[in-house]
Amino acid sequence: MAVRYLGAEVQRMEDPRLLTGHGRYVDDITMEGMLHAAFLRAPMAHAKIRSIDASRATALPGVHRVIAHADLGAKYSHRMNQLYPAPVIEQDKTQYPLAKDEVCYVGEAVAVVVADSRAIAEDALALIDVDYEALPAVVNIRTALDDDAPLAHADTTSNLMGKMRSSFGDIEDSFAKADHVFSAAFMQHRGGCHSMETRGVIARDDPWGDGLTLWTSAQSPYLIRRALATWLDESEERVRVIAPDVGGGFGPKAGFYPEEVAISLAARLMKCPVKWIEDRREHFVSTTTQRDQHWDLEVACTAEGKILGLRGKVTHENGAYVPYGILLPNSSLTPLPGAYSIPAIDVSVDIVFTNTVPNSPVRGAGRPCGIYAVERMVQVVSRELGIDPAEVRRRNYVRSDQMPYETGAKLRGGAPCIYDSGDYEALLEKALELSDYSSFKERQAAARAEGRYLGIGVSSCIEDTGMGPYEGTTVRVESSGKVAVRTGAASQGQGHHTMIAMIVAGNLGVKPEDILFESADTAKFSHGIGTIGSRVAANVGPSAHDAAFQVREKALKLAAEVLEASEADLDIEDGVVRVNGAPDLSISLGELAVQLTPMSAMRVPTGFDPVLEATSFDGSSGSPIACGSNVAEVEVDPGTGEVKVLRYSVAHDCGVMINPMVVRGQIVGGVVHGIGNALFERMIYDDQGQPLTMNYGEYLLPLASEMPRVDITHMETPSPLNSLGVKGAGEGGTIPAAAAIVAAIENALTDFGVVIDYYPVDPQMLTELIDAGAAQAAE
Amino acid sequence: MKPAPFTYHDPTTADEAVALLATHEDAKILAGGQSLMPMLNMRFVVPDHVVDLNRIDGIAGVRDTGDSIEIGAMTRQRDLMRDGVIAAKAPIIPAALHWVGHFQTRNRGTIGGSLCHLDPAAELPCLMALYDAELTVQGPDGARKVSFAEWPLAYMLPSIGPDELLTSVSVPHWGGNTGHGFVEFSRRHGDFAIVAAGALLTVEGGKITRAAISIGGADVRPIRLTDAETALVGAAPDAAENKGAFKAAAEIARGIEAMSDAYVSSAYRQRLAATLVERALSAAAKNLNGSA
Amino acid sequence: MADTRDIELTVNGESHAANVETRTSLGDFLRHGLGLTGTHMGCEHGVCGACTVMVDGEAVRSCLMLAVQANGQEVTTVEGLAEDDGTLNALQAAFWKHHGLQCGFCTPGMLTSLTAFLRDNPDPSERDVREAISGNICRCTGYQGIVDAALDAAKTMQKGS
Structure with a gap:
């Protein structure tokens, strides 16, 4: 069936609240008895911690406690979890929530002050005496693997975190039969997150009540729940993670951070809610980021500019720790060969540690780098052969009649990378036309x-x-006729509420404004994966579509019984089921919902499961x-x-x-x-x-x-x-x-x-x- | 990013402010706050006392004294841009202020704050150098005058004592058939200039009779290009007809001392100075007003 | 002991009296002292513009002003922009129509800045608008929806006046 609102420019449901100053971001939440935290952070890129003396800070009026690694006790003395383990990680270095005896980047959390106010907590930071022994730091990826390079970690013998390779086709043959081989080397630098809302966490621990609750400015609340429960060695049921309004994510809020652990432990130790709001200077040194990649490539092509192969080597900066597996180098390789049909590729990556902020994806992850590399080499071919850049592209695109096209590359998880559909050349022509390319000269x-x-x-x-495996949606009609829609996927401004309301409302025959949308609260939906990699529309979308469709079917079936009509004669509009041709015969979705959510001693209609609701995890099959x-x-x-x-x-x-x-x-x-x-x-x-x-x-x-x-x-x-x-x-x-x-x-x-x-x-x-x-x- | 604790004072007269500065060691003057407040928030400065000038009467406003324009130190940048006297007699000031921060910061920022903060890349010091402005400083023993040429002692260090207060700035009126040009290069609108250049040209009888050129952002203090100014006298104002006079000035600009930092080399600053001086002179030659 | 002052000020037409620590910024005071959390602190060094409010009608950074400095003054925050009955004003409605916001974090500063700007510049060009909001950083929208909203609001407001 057609989805009614699909393709409509519906104004966002989210906006009136945000336009009037009534958003609810982490720092907008206050609680009775809440204390405020500030982190002491490493002032040097690499150092041993000889000792920490917090006595002067603790003595400051308004300071409740200063917590360092040694104060956490044996149960909480381990390193952070690896979120995405992978065999190619040769040195799986994650950090401690609070540094133990070594700091490996400027900004690494060393201690946390809990005080009556953020200002007092900051006052106390200056009074913590840490005795550091400076160690040499490695910063430049071009020399990080040299024999005499300083080591990013004191207990290792190499800065090589791991190696990866994307290799398919007969690369030797491609280069052997090429008319031309051109090379290019270039550095790519991508910056940080810089969401306008920094990160922030409130933790409340109620061991006799709700357990541990975390409000955090995050893209993946379920990942945080899993990681935090695992780290604490507790049940996921006793950890609740809520992402309220989030002021931008762009990738770096998709991870699991030391501060989320440290603030949870602080709340537990202090027996009261504790809030930490990252300030902008902290954001520069403690929120994960992307940085340098060096590419050294060769392209083999024919005299006509048809590309036969691409090979080379990449050095990828990892930063000091590995919080996020190999997502970045992996997603840098996956997009090779770009939009082109290139029969052979062999590119390897050295992933190197530096004493800088750990790296994680920023909008696009490694894809902008991989695509940049391919596009540069196309540009080189164009320049060297004197063929118009648009024409070189035309000669190399994967054609629409080749779809689905298996590139030879592997996606995360090992599945083959298959281009499912599209007409790249037609798309180029549209771009050229839009830009008046033909008259540019x-x-x-x-x-x-x-x-x-x-x-x-x-x-x-x-x-x-739209990477899998799924997101899910529950659609439930309540007695008022309003429709509660819940999903695990967190929004950072992408308009999920509107998008999902459009899909559900269209399927169900209600108005989008009758949708009550809730997301990103682990207590309200069983599981979600995360808002990363442009995956929500292609995962939540189909699940919302399917769940709404199921609810519609159920409502029609029940209405058919109640109204003594054929299902085929029924339609739902504005939340009311009507019999076509008999306008007086109708029942509202709310009334149908009541029949499936009765009070005691009433009966549920025979043949119907309770509650007018459905949950679906339908997504994309690739x-x-x-x-x-x-x-x-x-x-x-x-x-x-x-x-x-x-x-x-x-x-x-x-x-x-x-x-x-x-x-x-x-x-x-x-x-x-x-x-x-x-x-x-x-x-x-x-x-x-x-x-x-x-x-x-x-x-x-x-x-x-x-x-x-x-x-x-x-x-x-x-x-x-x-x-x-x-x-x-x-x-x-x-x-x-x-x-x-x-x-x-x-x-x-x-x-x-x-x-x-x-x-x-x-x-x-x-x-x-x-x-x-x-x-x-x-x- | 919360300021460290301080004791706050908000005097209502300049005398009171000077007395507070004389009494309290480690006091910082808060004018518009657009530079001091970030430094307080970042705890780059942690003064024991903050003396806020915003409630003092009589040190803000613009007055035409005939041969100069007297500007109160607490005059906000916004008000300089809106002032009729300045628009008529020193139009380079609003033209340059367009480059200063953003309208929200100009709503608070003051001329005195900018001159005392003395960021090498700031536009107002560059203008005051261009005009040889005279500054009035009030201290415990009364007022004294300082020529802008004597004002910057070193990097961000003005010639003012810890118990002194800048109260006003006097900008001489050029008069005659004068044109102005102010150009700067920054990466984004509102950023501090990497290099800025201001130029004033007076033309009589088809020849330049008086010239001033100043360069901001290149060195720790604004640079007056006096050699080039002298050389320009007698040249035609039109770039096409002045036989390379502006290009010659640009070459002199290329030879200035320039700083380097993590972002920008001294060679690039010199190159920019050359480009911008030539452009500022060309702009000045194009807007000769015939009367001002 | 903490240095504090008693202040009185008007916020969105309502008068408030409070005892504030003198080091507290106006932004923090509005948010945590008065519970007006619509004003957002994005950088606390005066560049991002998220915290922009109007003081005596002029748009200023509330992170670069102390609360004590607002003593006796009139402050307007994003919460004070809509009509009395809660209806979005012309600028807010234009932001809604033109998708001028995504995450909403920079939005309060954009709205307060543009409110002052459009009052003083009722018929701006696109260039004028882009310069006016160059002191307000948005990471989500790429600014285009905001610019379109401002230009459209200017037209609406001119018709209305």
Whole structure:
């Protein structure tokens, strides 16, 4: 059946509350008797802790307790859990909730102060005396595996965390028969999370009542419940995790953090609720982040630009610990070969420890890096062979008649990566049309006549979305006729409430505003997995669709009995079941619900299970592959090196769109995040591992003033992998952006022969390249 | 990120403020708060006393004295941008203030706060250098005048004692057929400049008769490009006709002392200085007003 | 002992008297002293703009002002923007219509900033709006929905006046 609201631009259910200041984020929650915490954090990147003396801090009026590792006792003396164990992890280093005897990055939690107020807790931090013995720190991934490199951990002999490889096809043969082999090496730097709401936790422990409850600004409350219960060696039933309104996630809130353990233990020790709100400086040094990857690749191709193979080596920065398995390096390799049919690939990754904040995925995870690498090599082929970048792409795309197309790569969990549907070439043509690509050369020449340097860059991507195994939804009609909908999936602003209300309301014949939506509370739904990897629409969506459909069937069956009509003659509108052609014959969903939720001694209609509800875990039978082509048009000012993004055009296919307005918001937000990566966001450490960009004047997030208007056009190729035909849309804006921007800059500066081997591209770097190019041209 | 405890004072007269500063050691003056408050929140500064100037009458406002503009130290950046006297007689000030932070910070930020904080990349010190402004400082023994050239002693260190208060700034009026140009390069709108350049040109009889050029952000204090200013006198104001006079000024700018830091090299600052000086001069030559 | 002051101020038309520690920011006081948690603290160093409120009609960072400095002044927060009956005002309605918010954390600062900006600039260009909100960081939307909302609200408000 058709879903009524699917494809409608329904205004979000979430918004009136948020627009009037009535959101409920972690820091908005207060409790009787609640105390406030602040963390003492490592001031150096690598050191032994000789001793900790908190006596001066404890003596400060208003301070209740200072807790360090030694105060936790034997039961709580172990390291954090590995959330995603994997055989390739050779050194599985997780941190202690509070450092035991060694700190391995600036910002590692060493002790926690519990006080009457956050200000007093901060006062006390300065009074804790820690005797550190500085150790050498490793920061640069390019030299981290050298024999004489400092070691990130004192008890190891190598900074190699592990190795991975993606290898398929006959790579030797591809290179042997190639007309050309080109190589390129480049560094990719991705920045941090920088959700506008920092992390934050409130813990309340009630051993004789509800057990341990955690309110936390998180993307994966069930993962936290599992990890925390496991760490504490307690039943999951006695741990409740709630993600209230969350002010942005972008990946780094998907993990399980030392502070979540430490604040839980603090609440337990203090026998009262304890709140910790990460401040912005802490966010820079304690929220996981992405950082550097170095790629060194060779591409084999024919004289016509058909790519035959890609091989090379990647060095991936892991940071100091492994909180999140190998998700990042893995998701960097999975997208190879991008949108192209490349028969052979052999790329290996060295994952190296550094004394910096542990790494975890940020919007797109490794996909922006993997796609950037492929797109760079396509660009190299285009440049070296003098073929238009769009044309090189046309010659290499996976064609729509090849779908489903098995690339040879493996997804997380080992399943083959299969492109389920899409028409990549048609999508490119739409992007080219939207960007007026065909007339760009005239625009470029006209600008050049005025001394202005314009450039255009193309980038295509695929995105594996909707990874399994499932999310679930329960739909229950209550006596008022309102419909309670619950899911485990947490929202950080993506509009889940609206999306799910649209699906359920359309199926059930109620108004979206009659949906009472609750999510991300482990006490209210049996299990959820997490809001990561653009997976909610393709997992929660089908489950909501199915659960609502089941409830509809049940309601119609019961109504048919009550109204003595045939089910085929019934329809539901605005929460009322009516008999077609007999408008007086009707019963409301609420009345039907009452029949299935009777009071004592009343009977449930024969043949019906109690309660007008259904739960479904229907999802996607594989990863739907979304795709996009982007065109960036930039102007470079050779006088300053400034890059202005003049136009940005996106053609995107995320299958059937549930709410195009929400999809648009995801794409524009994603593109701007990608432009931030390409041009602005850079987290700088000195060679001792001290972070230098520690405020928003130094760490440059994209602002409205520099961002272009993003023009979007869609294709809707339904995914055959789920009942709604949807694919994920959360990261497809970010993934191809850096490649498009960098290609456009190079195109603008063709006169100077500029080739970029690092992003974010900064103006100083560009002026140096321009000057070098000008000097060479003059010779 | 909560400030460490301090004792708060909100005097209502400048004399009272000076007396408080003289009495209390380790006191910080709170003007607009747009630089001090972040430093307090981050505990980069942990003063015992904070002396808030916001309730003092008589040290805010703009007054035309005929040959100069007298600006009270507590005049907010917003009010400088809205002031009619400044718009008419020193239009480079609102033009440059457009680059200062964001409108929300300009609603609090003051000229005196900016000049005392003395961030090398800030726009107002660069302008005051351009004008050779004169500052009035009040201390326990009364008021004294300081030329802006003497004001910056070192990196973010103005020539003011711990018991002194900046009360006003006097910006001389250039008059005649004068044009102004202010350009800066920062990564994003509202960021501190990496390098900024301001220029004033007076033109009579088709020739430049007076020029001033200042560069901010390049070194620890604003730089006046006096050699270039002298060389410009007698040149045609139009870049196309002045036989490379602006380019020559740019080359002098390229030779300035410049700092380097974790983000930007001194060579890049020098390169920017050259670009921006030429652009500031071109802009100034294009908006000669004939009367001001 | 903590340095405190008695202050009186008006917030969203309602007068309040309180004893505040002098080091407390206006933002923290609004949130935790008055329970007006619509104002959000995003960076506490004056760059992100989430905490923007209006003091005597002008948009300011409430993390860069002490609560004690607001003594005797009139403060408007996001909670004070809607009509008295709770109906969204023109700007809020435009944000809703144009998908000008996702997670909602920067939204209060965007709304208060744009309220002051549109009052002073009733007919802005897209460039003007983008510069006006360049002191408000949004990580979710890419700003486009916000810009569209502001431009649309400006039109609506001009028609209404």
